[in-house]
Amino acid sequence: DGGITQSPKYLFRKEGQNVTLSCEQNLNHDAMYWYRQDPGQGLRLIYYSQIVNDFQKGDIAEGYSVSREKKESFPLTVTSAQKNPTAFYLCASSLLGTTEQFFGPGTRLTVL
Amino acid sequence: ILNVEQSPQSLHVQEGDSTNFTCSFPSSNFYALHWYRWETAKSPEALFVMTLNGDEKKKGRISATLNTKEGYSYLYIKGSQPEDSATYLCACNAGNNRKLIWGLGTSLAVNP
Secondary structure, eight states, X not given: OOOEEEEOSEEEEOTTOOEEEEEEEOSOXXXXXXXXXXXXXXXXXXXXXXXXXXXXXXXXXXXXXXXXXXXXXXXXXXOTTOSOOOEEEEEEEEOXXXXXXXXXXXXXXXXX | OOXXXXXXXXXXXXXXXXXXXXXXXXXXXXXXXXXXXXXXXSOOEEEEEEOSTTOEEEETTEEEEEETTXXXXXXXXXXXXXXXXXXXXXXXXXXXXXOEEEOOOEEEEXXX
């Protein structure tokens, strides 16, 4: 089945450690996105990529890094510089030139 | 700063009731309005994408309308069923970069 996968579903890390969240899609979508959700807030865009080897900062990129070496993959690294990393992270993708986004199931990251 | 606001924040109805939610968004530089349904433990799922003033879309018992001049959209659910229980998210593409700006959602609980 075509879709977006995120792994793992739950992730625990110690404070000060970097952690990488996986996002893979087999929809042949050009654009991919990372969002963060916190209680009482709407989805906030962290990074997005419209083409391989290119990506742009979203509204809350500080403390995060991404790479887009393959069309299918857009991993997100939460670095130790991110002050409040505990959150729910959603990955999405879309066809270039369209606005409808397709979402993965999300990863809940807890930093202890 | 673009804001998308949704009301009510939460709603509890009885099976068979009809209900509606509101999404308000900036009307300037409008491009598209999206409705998503997000069930617990699942990925957000696109319901509608609307672009034209006066647009009306329907999917089964769910329909939506769009007023781009005054900046609002209504989502209607006719004869609510327990499986309609979810958070309904609204998002707007506007401005030069056309990124999605998300509302906080309306959480619907349908009691059998």
